[in-house]
Amino acid sequence: MKIYLAGPDVFLPNAVELGRRKVELCARYRLVGLYPLDNAVDPAAPDASLAIFKGNEAMMDAADAVIANLTPFRGPGADSGTVYELGFMAGRGKPCFGYSNDPLLYADRVREFTGVTRREGRLTDSGGLTVEDFSLADNLMMIHALERYGGALVTPKARPADIWQDLATFEACVRLAAEHLGVA
Amino acid sequence: MKIYLAGPDVFLPNAVELGRRKVELCARYRLVGLYPLDNAVDPAAPDASLAIFKGNEAMMDAADAVIANLTPFRGPGADSGTVYELGFMAGRGKPCFGYSNDPLLYADRVREFTGVTRREGRLTDSGGLTVEDFSLADNLMMIHALERYGGALVTPKARPADIWQDLATFEACVRLAAEHLGVA
Numbered sequence: 397m398k399i400y401l402a403g404p405d406v407f408l409p410n411a412v413e414l415g416r417r418k419v420e421l422c423a424r425y426r427l428v429g430l431y432p433l434d435n436a437v438d439p440a441a442p443d444a445s446l447a448i449f450k451g452n453e454a455m456m457d458a459a460d461a462v463i464a465n466l467t468p469f470r471g472p473g474a475d476s477g478t479v480y481e482l483g484f485m486a487g488r489g490k491p492c493f494g495y496s497n498d499p500l501l502y503a504d505r506v507r508e509f510t511g512v513t514r515r516e517g518r519l520t521d522s523g524g525l526t527v528e529d530f531s532l533a534d535n536l537m538m539i540h541a542l543e544r545y546g547g548a549l550v551t552p553k554a555r556p557a558d559i560w561q562d563l564a565t566f567e568a569c570v571r572l573a574a575e576h577l578g579v580a
Numbered sequence: 581m582k583i584y585l586a587g588p589d590v591f592l593p594n595a596v597e598l599g600r601r602k603v604e605l606c607a608r609y610r611l612v613g614l615y616p617l618d619n620a621v622d623p624a625a626p627d628a629s630l631a632i633f634k635g636n637e638a639m640m641d642a643a644d645a646v647i648a649n650l651t652p653f654r655g656p657g658a659d660s661g662t663v664y665e666l667g668f669m670a671g672r673g674k675p676c677f678g679y680s681n682d683p684l685l686y687a688d689r690v691r692e693f694t695g696v697t698r699r700e701g702r703l704t705d706s707g708g709l710t711v712e713d714f715s716l717a718d719n720l721m722m723i724h725a726l727e728r729y730g731g732a733l734v735t736p737k738a739r740p741a742d743i744w745q746d747l748a749t750f751e752a753c754v755r756l757a758a759e760h761l762g763v764a
Contacts, residue, residue, distance in 0.1 A: 400672040404709065406710075407709040407710040407711075407712075408708075408709060408710075409709075409710075411706075411710075411750055415602055427614055439713070439714075444714065445712075445714035445716060445720040445723075446720075447723065448720060449721060449724035449725070449728075450724075452721065468657060469709075470653025470655055470657070470690070470693070470694070470695075470705065470709075471654055471656065471657070471659045472654060472655065472688075473654070473655070474660055474759055475719075476658055476660060476663045476718065476719045476721075476722065477656045477719040477720070477721045477722070478661045479663045479664050479667065480663050480664070480666060480667040480670075480719065480721045480722050480725065481667060481721060482664060482667065483663065483664040483667020483668040483669075483670070483671060484664065484667040484668070484670050484671040484725075485667075485668070486664075486668050487667060487668040487670060487671020487672040488670060488671040488672075489671075506654070509654070509655075510654070516657060521654065524592075524593055525588065525591040525592060525593075525653075525654075525744075526591040526592075526593075526595075527591075528591075528629075529623070530628065530629035532629060533663040534660065535659075535664065536630075536632060536661070537636065537659065537661045537664040537665060538664050539629075539659075540629065540630055540634075541633070541664065541668075542619060542621075543640045544625035544633075551758060554725060560709075570702070576728075
């Protein structure tokens with residue numbers, strides 16, 4: 397079984413090496429990890445971004461399932477490219493799994509990110525926009541999609557020292573996926 | 581033709597009224613706008629978030645296409661719930677349209693949000709993570725999905741005074757969708 401490894405890992409300085417470690421961990425659970433192609437394309441090439449898009453989409457179509465790294469990225473929520481891919485795989489009807497290296501609830505993370513107040517029963521941010529307050533780790537569409545299409549979001553008890561390099565929670569998610577997919 | 585109106589509009593204080601305005605604008609172009617149900621569910625009800633998820637998913641399955649409001653939300657990029665829904669509709673193979681009321685490019689928006697430096701040819705944020713620098717308005721997966729599955733992202737020439745209440749760019753996107761879907 398092939399599993400697409402969505403995540404902002406591709407933006408790390410050691411993206412290629414981290415991808416190799418993720419693929420190796422998948423192999424231990426008899427899963428073939430497919431790691432996005434962002435770093436296999438020369439960013440200076442014409443149409444580089446389109447080549448990455450097409451490559452990643454072909455990889456998703458070849459995959460039987462997805463594991464999404466939903467660790468908060470550049471703000472209180474998950475990386476949008478990863479979230480798009482999670483939605484795409486859910487739309488394709490393929491099993492979806494996800495993990496985050498941040499154990500906080502979304503509303504608490506927004507509290508750290510911007511001012512939050514409670515007005516007339518609604519939790520709102522500094523711009524007056526409602527903050528989802530359902531005791532979930534991130535936006536409800538993603539969290540419930542995981543529960544419905546694969547397995548609940550996997551999180552650590554405490555934030556690891558390095559949220560980008562620590563793969564313990566990723567491995568727990570691979571194990572969950574392997575059990576669900578019947579290869580463990 | 582029915583079109584799902586994804587967006588963080590549901591988090592605004594006047595979410596319900598704004599939804600009505602969006603649906604009315606769709607009707608002018610012979611499209612039936614379907615506005616997410618977030619505000620039709622009592623947030624204090626048990627399983628409220630699951631009810632919203634199921635309702636929105638049923639609405640997406642009933643829709644022929646999607647218009648996603650990708651205006652940056654609580655950070656430099658689009659709202660994750662909206663992005664999930666865009667991915668879901670793309671995965672379902674339905675036409676995808678999108679707009680943003682922010683005309684900046686993603687890399688420039690990250691510059692406003694956090695420190696950005698260029699190291700060894702890579703644009704990186706203050707945490708050392710690569711900033712996508714393809715002269716696109718947001719993450720390449722979303723931007724190219726729109727081009728591939730519907731129409732290119734619609735943006736205004738200048739940021740409107742109120743990025744959440746101004747619907748001129750939304751209307752331009754509705755017009756594009758109506759033309760593409762053959763109802764205009």
